[in-house]
Amino acid sequence: MNLYAIKAIYAFEMARTGRTLMQSILSPVISTSLYFIVFGAAIGSRIETIGGVSYGAFIVPGLIMLMLLTQSISNASFGIYFPKFTGTIYELHSAPVSFIEVVISYVGAAATKSVIIGLIILATAAFFTPLRIEHPLLMVLFLLLTAVTFSLFGFIIGIWADNFEKLQVIPLLVVTPLTFLGGAFYSIDMLPEFWRNLSLANPVVYLISGFRYSFYGAGDVHILVSLGMVAAFLAACLFTVWLIFRTGWRLKT
């Protein structure tokens, strides 16, 4: 294991975050604050509590998940795509590093960054609404698992993409709709039966439900089902990365 290389890439990626502090940290915080003001304070005050939780507090786990998913994907996909775009990837190819080390460092950095953003949003949320976290350990576990899983997913997108459009298309056209329809702003119990059943095919439902369970002790689906789904998605991403590694797909000619 080339630990120096992992350290170097990780530090490089984290420095990139540091340079783009406005874009990386401030923008998710501001957009989440806007959600809180609009949905939590303005509209939320007219909505009755859901399962004994005020609407403003109800949407917190969903909003954190929303940011966690999009940030993990965009960080990791951009991190590996950009060297391909500028050509500096020659250095990775010619260095004594294996693909696994590349994955660990890029995915590790992307996940770190999105966990930090998640925690910042959590702190921001505490300004707007009283929070309680019933299962803090479970909450942290969900945070970490989701960050790692979706950073892996983003990494795969970054490898697959050969132009900027492809880099954007999955986050925009797939992930954002799934998140919005995944119960970030409502409980799927509030939906008519048909839509409720359809929602169960949306993997994000399980993430948000599980994460919300760690806060308020209740979710749309059972917590173990949630955990199982995250684990399954993580396994699928790991398997895909392994396949890329085996075949050198989109990496080398």
Add this chain to the structure above:
Amino acid sequence: MQPIIEIRNLSKTYAGGFQALKDVNLEIREGEILALLGPNGAGKTTLISIVCGIVNATAGSVTVGGHDIVRDFRKTRALIGLVPQELTTDAFETVWDTVSFSRGLFGKPKNPAHVEQVLKSLTLWDKRKQKIMTLSGGMKRRLMIAKALSHEPRILFLDEPTAGVDVELRREMWELVRELRKTGVTIILTTHYIEEAEEMADRVAVINKGEIILVEDKAELMRKLGKKRLTLHLQEPLKKIPKGLSGNGLALSEDGFELTYEYDTRAERIGVTQLLADLNAAGVRLKDLGTEQSSLEDIFVDLVRNGR
């Protein structure tokens, strides 16, 4: 002595069907400067890309320092520094950071003293805190060399190091390469400038259409090529070469109007002065004279054109 790089029956066919390398065999000796000479698209970059691990070979094998480049890629790549042809750098990092990053990437612990020494040797020390995007093209080129040297490689690949570089920087680059060689680094440079190969290399390999068509010591090559020919056009035809100057390498044309004299430009006495004096003494009057020399360029153009 075992060669530091051993290339055996190396072939590369790209996905589109283009065959960039055909059964290439090449041995590179430790500590030498080898110039890989060839026209654009000859396969130079593909060849070094395979050795460095950027491109996968279709067939054949390469060992570096006795290790296989696929099985023991960690060992082989740690030995190699690569300066690619394209100026591909990050934009927002500082000079210092990017060189330190390269060192880490190649598995070496931090060593500010070494990074400092590399930057100083490339006159980049004053720029160490600047972002890469503020550097000129020549400085970026030097930065890429600094990155390649950051992990103290034993082998340095320079892919067209002086393409698009001004004369002064080219001289500096050559000087740097010579300095590196003194420290025992093996250097492989690709170029399509013959002048560069003549100036720098210990050996020259000529590659064309994916095949190595010549590998020779430069000194040997220059010895073959170093011959010069003096042609004397005479006012009156001669029946035979006058006595007393039927020395080495003098020949008379059939019509008797031309005397030619071949000599080694690097010999201590090339004998031209004596020859002209003797001709004068013998009463031979000249109408005109000219010299011509076959250069590396001639042989190169010849080789490439004939495709041998």
